[in-house]
Structure formats: structure tokens, C-alpha cells
Amino acid sequence: MRGDEIRSAALAEFARRGYEATTMADIGAAVGIRGPSLYKHVRSKQELLASVIDATMRALLAEHDAAVAGVADPAERLRRAVEAHVRFHARNRLEAFVGNRELRSLTEPHRSEVLGLRADYERRFRRLITDGVEAGVFSVASPQLASYAILDQGMGVAVWFRDDAGPAENEVAWQLAEFALRLVGARPGPVRSP
Amino acid sequence: MRGDEIRSAALAEFARRGYEATTMADIGAAVGIRGPSLYKHVRSKQELLASVIDATMRALLAEHDAAVAGVADPAERLRRAVEAHVRFHARNRLEAFVGNRELRSLTEPHRSEVLGLRADYERRFRRLITDGVEAGVFSVASPQLASYAILDQGMGVAVWFRDDAGPAENEVAWQLAEFALRLVGARPGPVRSP
Numbered sequence: 001m002r003g004d005e006i007r008s009a010a011l012a013e014f015a016r017r018g019y020e021a022t023t024m025a026d027i028g029a030a031v032g033i034r035g036p037s038l039y040k041h042v043r044s045k046q047e048l049l050a051s052v053i054d055a056t057m058r059a060l061l062a063e064h065d066a067a068v069a070g071v072a073d074p075a076e077r078l079r080r081a082v083e084a085h086v087r088f089h090a091r092n093r094l095e096a097f098v099g100n101r102e103l104r105s106l107t108e109p110h111r112s113e114v115l116g117l118r119a120d121y122e123r124r125f126r127r128l129i130t131d132g133v134e135a136g137v138f139s140v141a142s143p144q145l146a147s148y149a150i151l152d153q154g155m156g157v158a159v160w161f162r163d164d165a166g167p168a169e170n171e172v173a174w175q176l177a178e179f180a181l182r183l184v185g186a187r188p189g190p191v192r193s194p
Numbered sequence: 195m196r197g198d199e200i201r202s203a204a205l206a207e208f209a210r211r212g213y214e215a216t217t218m219a220d221i222g223a224a225v226g227i228r229g230p231s232l233y234k235h236v237r238s239k240q241e242l243l244a245s246v247i248d249a250t251m252r253a254l255l256a257e258h259d260a261a262v263a264g265v266a267d268p269a270e271r272l273r274r275a276v277e278a279h280v281r282f283h284a285r286n287r288l289e290a291f292v293g294n295r296e297l298r299s300l301t302e303p304h305r306s307e308v309l310g311l312r313a314d315y316e317r318r319f320r321r322l323i324t325d326g327v328e329a330g331v332f333s334v335a336s337p338q339l340a341s342y343a344i345l346d347q348g349m350g351v352a353v354w355f356r357d358d359a360g361p362a363e364n365e366v367a368w369q370l371a372e373f374a375l376r377l378v379g380a381r382p383g384p385v386r387s388p
Contacts, residue, residue: 176339
């Protein structure tokens, strides 16, 4: 439990001050542990950052896998994957903020590990899109750019989403899934009159 | 000229170390000015951050206005606006990175000024989309979410775009403009066979 509490305090401090400007003493003060005692629980600030970002990526991958499990239709798979992506970013805004902002503060081997998980996650979306193209139900010139665009829409949610104002999580998840389906050409749009 | 050089060095230091962790001495060292002499050119680190972010937003707004000037067709206006947005983010990656990451390090009145410019920019996209809906050529349940999604796609470009690898700027600009037009329902998608 102490470890979780420390990681949670570290996340809040990293979000507020930035990783570079945060000291172990700041994190200790946030959980009421003074000086060297903190090192009984965690080895270093770098390890805390790595563990926060790694846990976030693994949770995101798990939600993705659960969302698409047992679904065969490419459009339905993409819809579920986008909804899971959007809901995760609406619910884990601090984690997403720190994960993106402090990626360059990670040292090796942490940096490569996290970049590997991110590449994994992107590949799953690219594969969903390619599957739909091969099944003849999506029409996309570049599955890579389509997956980047869809992922970026969802990551943006972590930046602007608010619990107390603006569109609710359901509306955002449903609309962004609809946008993704339109983007890959899975939805007939209205025919444009010139 | 000295001011530009200092702002450019400040941008690079803010991107590399983060605003909080950057000192005026770091910025001075980057341009070869020692100690108090730097204050002949700039008042404070905060002023440097504000001036970098403010200049970026004003440049983005100017590019947007130039892109849509004299164009009446809603789809063509949106296409041009998205291309300008994407190209700006492909070309000004450090500025976008620092502008997003350090927004919360801005103090008043700078913070409100920049948030005002960002809101202005978002409103222009929302207006383009609403115009298309009213003209009967776009079909969108939430112009607000559509504008957020389109803007987030473009801001993502600043994160992943590389000059030396991956899709070139033209391909990214054209594809993301196509995605935006599909997203607002301006393009007929292929009819899906169930």
C-alpha cells in the first residue's frame, strides 16, 4: 500500500511541477515521509517515473484487449477500441499528461520499454484498420496516418476533458468512435451537392 | 536581433529541460551572455515563456486566416484550414511542444491572454464546421467535438512528425485534411456491406 501511495503522490507532483523540478523530498513531504526513509520504499525518482508510465501503458493495453476480445466485425472492433481509448484518456488525465510530457525524462532501459509498449498499442490500431481495408469495409490510403489521427483524437481528450463541464464521457466516447469510423470510410457520408 | 536569439535559445532550453528546471543562467549560457547582462534584453524567464507562446499562437492564427481568405465553399475552407494547421505543427514542433507542456507555467495576465488566443482559434474551426452544417454539406452532431478532434489530430503531428523518416509533410497535410472532411461527413464514404 505504501508503494501505491508514493506512486500516486509522485504522479501528482510530476504533473504539477514537472519531473525535473520535482525532488524526492517533495514526494516525501506529500506522503508525510521525511528524508532517507522514502528510500526504503522506492529506489529513485527515475524508478517512480518509469513505474507510473509503465503501469499506465499496461493498463491501456489491457483495456484495449478486453474491448476487442471476441468481436470479429472490423467496424465493431474499431468502435470498441476507440471507445476504450477515449474513456481511458478521460479517466486517466494526469497519467496521460505525465506520460506524454515526461517521456523524454525517462532513461534507459525504461525509455525503450515504454516506447515499445506505445508502438505495440499503435500497431494494434493499425492492424484493426488494415483488417477492415482487407475485408473491404474500410477505405484508407494510409492505415498508419489513420491510426495516428485516431489515437491523437483520444489523447487530446486527456487535455480538454472535464468532469464538471462540457460534454460527458459517454457523448465524447460515442462521438469520437463515430468520427473514427467515418475517418476510415466505414460510414457512408451524405453525398455532397456541388 | 539579440532578442530573437535569446527567445530562440529559451525555447530550446524550455523544450529540453522544462520551464521550471531552466534558469536564466542556462539561457544566458546558450547565447554566450553572462549573468546580469541578460536582463538588459529580457525582463524575466516568465516574460520569455509568454513571448514564445504568444508569438506561436499569433503566427498560427495568421496562417489560418491566410489559408481561408477569399474561399467561400465550406469544404474547401475546412480543407485549407486543416492543411495550414497540420503544416504549422509539422514545422513548429518545439513551439507546439513547449506551448502545450508549459501552458500551466504561465502566470497572469499571460495565461489568460494565451487561453484567449487558443479559444479564438478553436472557435474559428467550430464556425467553419457550423457553416458547413448550416449549408447542408456537413453532417455533425457536435461541431465542438468535431473541432476538438480535428485540432487534436493536427497537434499530434507536432509530436510524431519527423523530417528524416515517415510520411512527408505533403502526405500528412493532404491525408489529415481528407480525414477531417470525412469526419464532418463532407465526403461520401463507401457504403458498407453488412
